[in-house]
Amino acid sequence: MSDLETFRAEARAWLEENCPVEMRTPAKGDDDVCWGGRNFVFQSEAQKLWLEACVAKGYTVPDWPKAYGGAGLSPQETKILRQEMAKLGCRSPLNSFGIWMLGPALLKFGTEEQKVHYMGQIARGEIRWCQGYSEPGSGSDLVSMQTFGEDKGDHWVVNGQKIWTSYADKADWIFCLVRTDKANKYHGISFLLFDMETAGVSTKPIKLISGNSPFCETFFDNVVVPKDQLVGEINRGWDVAKYLLGHEREMISGMGGDGGVTSIGAAMKAVLSEEPVLRAQMALFDVDNLTFRAHGERFMDEWKTGKAHPAYSNLMKYVGTELNKKRNELVMSIGGSQALEWESERANGGSKARNWLRTKANSIEGGTSEVMLNVVSKRILEMPGA
Amino acid sequence: MAMTLNDDQNMLRDSARDFMASEAPVTHFRKFRDMGCKDGFSHGLWKQFAEMGFTGILIPEADGGMGMGQIEAGIVLEEIGRNLSPSPFLTTSVAAVEALKLADKAMRDRWFPGILAGETVIGIAIEEGVKHRPEKIACVATRSGNGFKLTGQKQFVVQGASSDMLIVAARTAGAAGETDGLTLFAVDKDAAGLSMEATRLVDSAVAAHVKLDGVQVDADAIIGEVDGGWSVLSKMLDAGRVGAAAEMVGVGTGAMDLTFDYLKTRKQFDRVIGEFQALQHRAAHLYGEMEGARSIVLKAQSLMDEGHAKAELYVAAAKAKAGLACNLAVREGLQMHGGIGMTDEYDIGLYMKRDRGLNEFFGDAYYHADRVATMNGY
Numbered sequence: 001m002s003d004l005e006t007f008r009a010e011a012r013a014w015l016e017e018n019c020p021v022e023m024r025t026p027a028k029g030d031d032d033v034c035w036g037g038r039n040f041v042f043q044s045e046a047q048k049l050w051l052e053a054c055v056a057k058g059y060t061v062p063d064w065p066k067a068y069g070g071a072g073l074s075p076q077e078t079k080i081l082r083q084e085m086a087k088l089g090c091r092s093p094l095n096s097f098g099i100w101m102l103g104p105a106l107l108k109f110g111t112e113e114q115k116v117h118y119m120g121q122i123a124r125g126e127i128r129w130c131q132g133y134s135e136p137g138s139g140s141d142l143v144s145m146q147t148f149g150e151d152k153g154d155h156w157v158v159n160g161q162k163i164w165t166s167y168a169d170k171a172d173w174i175f176c177l178v179r180t181d182k183a184n185k186y187h188g189i190s191f192l193l194f195d196m197e198t199a200g201v202s203t204k205p206i207k208l209i210s211g212n213s214p215f216c217e218t219f220f221d222n223v224v225v226p227k228d229q230l231v232g233e234i235n236r237g238w239d240v241a242k243y244l245l246g247h248e249r250e251m252i253s254g255m256g257g258d259g260g261v262t263s264i265g266a267a268m269k270a271v272l273s274e275e276p277v278l279r280a281q282m283a284l285f286d287v288d289n290l291t292f293r294a295h296g297e298r299f300m301d302e303w304k305t306g307k308a309h310p311a312y313s314n315l316m317k318y319v320g321t322e323l324n325k326k327r328n329e330l331v332m333s334i335g336g337s338q339a340l341e342w343e344s345e346r347a348n349g350g351s352k353a354r355n356w357l358r359t360k361a362n363s364i365e366g367g368t369s370e371v372m373l374n375v376v377s378k379r380i381l382e383m384p385g386a
Numbered sequence: 387m388a389m390t391l392n393d394d395q396n397m398l399r400d401s402a403r404d405f406m407a408s409e410a411p412v413t414h415f416r417k418f419r420d421m422g423c424k425d426g427f428s429h430g431l432w433k434q435f436a437e438m439g440f441t442g443i444l445i446p447e448a449d450g451g452m453g454m455g456q457i458e459a460g461i462v463l464e465e466i467g468r469n470l471s472p473s474p475f476l477t478t479s480v481a482a483v484e485a486l487k488l489a490d491k492a493m494r495d496r497w498f499p500g501i502l503a504g505e506t507v508i509g510i511a512i513e514e515g516v517k518h519r520p521e522k523i524a525c526v527a528t529r530s531g532n533g534f535k536l537t538g539q540k541q542f543v544v545q546g547a548s549s550d551m552l553i554v555a556a557r558t559a560g561a562a563g564e565t566d567g568l569t570l571f572a573v574d575k576d577a578a579g580l581s582m583e584a585t586r587l588v589d590s591a592v593a594a595h596v597k598l599d600g601v602q603v604d605a606d607a608i609i610g611e612v613d614g615g616w617s618v619l620s621k622m623l624d625a626g627r628v629g630a631a632a633e634m635v636g637v638g639t640g641a642m643d644l645t646f647d648y649l650k651t652r653k654q655f656d657r658v659i660g661e662f663q664a665l666q667h668r669a670a671h672l673y674g675e676m677e678g679a680r681s682i683v684l685k686a687q688s689l690m691d692e693g694h695a696k697a698e699l700y701v702a703a704a705k706a707k708a709g710l711a712c713n714l715a716v717r718e719g720l721q722m723h724g725g726i727g728m729t730d731e732y733d734i735g736l737y738m739k740r741d742r743g744l745n746e747f748f749g750d751a752y753y754h755a756d757r758v759a760t761m762n763g764y
Binding site: 263265266268269272273279280282283284286287288290291292294295297298299301302305307315318319370372373374376377378380381382383384385 | 388389390646649650657658660663666667669670673679680681682685699700703707751752754755756759763764
């Protein structure tokens with residue numbers, strides 16, 4: 001057996017032994033997902049055991065170095081582990097903005113001390129992070145942001161407001177873009193980390209069209225942030241933010257089709273067989289879905305070998321989020337009047353309708369589809385103009 | 387398998403790219419079109435394909451070929467598509483070879499040497515109506531002497547009238563609509579009772595309407611098993627489909643590159659039109675569609691090469707997606723070229739015509755999307 005085949009056999013055996021049976025079914029909803037953090041309450045003993053087993057093995061972040069809480073797996077090994085997890089239907093042991101976004105940025109821009117401390121906490125699921133980027137007047141034009149950190153020698157005093165902060169009311173810490181030089185637009189922003197329990201931080205959930213409140217407004221009133229909580233160089237936070245947005249786009253495009261390659265059509269056969277036009281739409285969606293999976297696989301293989309264009313994640317974000325919106329439109333059409341029910345147990349508390357509405361944000365958050373197309377056009381296709 | 391080309395495949399790509407660009411660029415296609423060539427391709431170029439090793443790319447090494455897979459055949463097809471290079475490669479070296487690989491040694495020895503030498507052309511006689519319906523084959527083969535007598539008609543037999551042999555699918559049992567009871571035959575072009583009417587298509591390819599009027603074939607003309615031809619036919623069709631999809635990736639990419647170059651040079655309102663966001667967004671969307679098509683085609687090729695159980699599903703999805711994306715590329719390309727896109731002088735219209743032909747070949751995007759739905763259980 002080759003080394004990779006040996007690894008596959010070992011990974012499978014480990015998963016068989018350590019992944020509780022209850023964790024081999026899809027999560028029933030957002031409340032059933034393990035997010036970790038100081039205030040997290042496990043939904044079941046199995047959820048807790050699964051997290052602990054993965055933490056001990058480094059499998060919450062398998063491709064991170066061992067020194068920072070990972071398992072130090074190669075890209076091929078990581079791919080194999082994910083394939084084996086998918087085969088057994090294993091849930092992700094830990095969902096986390098720390099894993100998806102902050103970790104990769106720390107790995108590239110953090111000091112050794114920061115990597116050991118913060119990445120270790122992330123890997124162990126001890127700290128739940130949120131992201132402070134958008135402001136009320138700075139959406140697509142993010143670089144116009146105003147939240148200001150006044151230099152007080154060994155610390156900054158931060159004042160301002162963020163918006164669309166995902167789960168800010170549940171997060172322990174925030175990674176936040178703060179203006180540290182008012183004279184310099186791009187080179188006047190710093191990337192700071194601070195505790196959400198620091199005096200002067202407050203949050204207010206925003207009720208969305210889905211009826212849920214995954215986002216908050218976040219206010220900073222004279223918040224003290226020590227200087228060692230800066231990531232990268234002062235006033236060069238935009239570089240970190242851009243790098244991290246690339247990961248956010250990958251993440252969102254990855255979420256873009258939560259059903260994997262499996263078609264949702266088979267379960268809906270009774271409806272589809274009587275509605276040929278709807279069935280045709282579903283068929284064309286399946287073609288696009290299989291295409292997106294293959295595209296994502298090819299992108300990751302090229303990305304890991306350094307062959308992908310640096311702006312390519314913008315394309316994946318565009319394609320993946322538009323696809324997910326289309327999927328949810330089809331789910332609503334196939335579901336008919338039952339999918340309209342907002343509260344009933346029969347309709348699982350309106351989950352189809354709420355998910356459908358939630359996906360409308362996919363092509364807005366993390367860079368709108370229009371901004372993605374601008375970036376693809378200018379950076380990859382090298383179209384002229386500003 | 388990693389979804390990237392390996393070093394050998396990259397080398398093949400480079401040599402195929404250089405070869406098509408220098409020996410068979412769009413000007414080559416125009417030359418043969420304008421002279422009203424009865425074959426629709428150059429026999430000299432077909433010989434050159436052989437010298438490059440392309441014609442035997444899928445022929446097993448034991449039979450004197452390169453013994454490569456669909457990924458490698460697709461690399462050549464993409465360059466053919468990009469340059470609109472006219473050749474029997476898709477029908478002869480891809481579809482026919484895939485069927486003949488499943489034939490007995492005598493049959494392989496009869497046809498492979500000519501294909502390897504770039505001397506033999508083989509036509510695929512499957513279609514009996516204007517749309518692709520392989521399971522509806524009604525052409526009849528009745529037992530006669532030590533073989534069969536074939537009666538029926540076929541159409542859209544690309545390069546049929548230029549072929550040395552036709553692979554004919556006929557019914558030896560069962561009724562139209564059943565997959566059991568089909569048999570594939572290798573029918574010599576000079577067989578008594580076989581007649582053809584060559585007809586030029588929109589993309590200047592030449593296809594034949596074929597009449598089989600009691601054509602007698604011996605038992606040694608059978609490819610595969612009597613009544614069990616569906617498995618050979620399926621392999622041949624899937625190779626042709628994934629090949630056509632790869633060629634469409636080339637056609638679409640060629641059309642897209644032409645168009646993007648045009649956007650960067652054409653000026654209106656004192657600006658290069660590529661500066662307009664209305665066009666930039668459409669260009670970026672098109673690029674995404676073509677990238678998706680390229681990915682699903684590579685996935686389908688690699689699953690076929692692995693003999694994976696899901697290969698059939700992915701081939702159907704790849705033919706559908708490549709068809710839709712390539713079609714978008716030529717439509718957007720022509721529109722973005724504006725008025726000159728309508729002229730025969732500019733190449734974009736040639737790409738549009740080629741796309742139409744390839745989309746129809748072995749089942750269009752709607753046919754294959756329907757198959758995806760069926761295979762996915764609804």
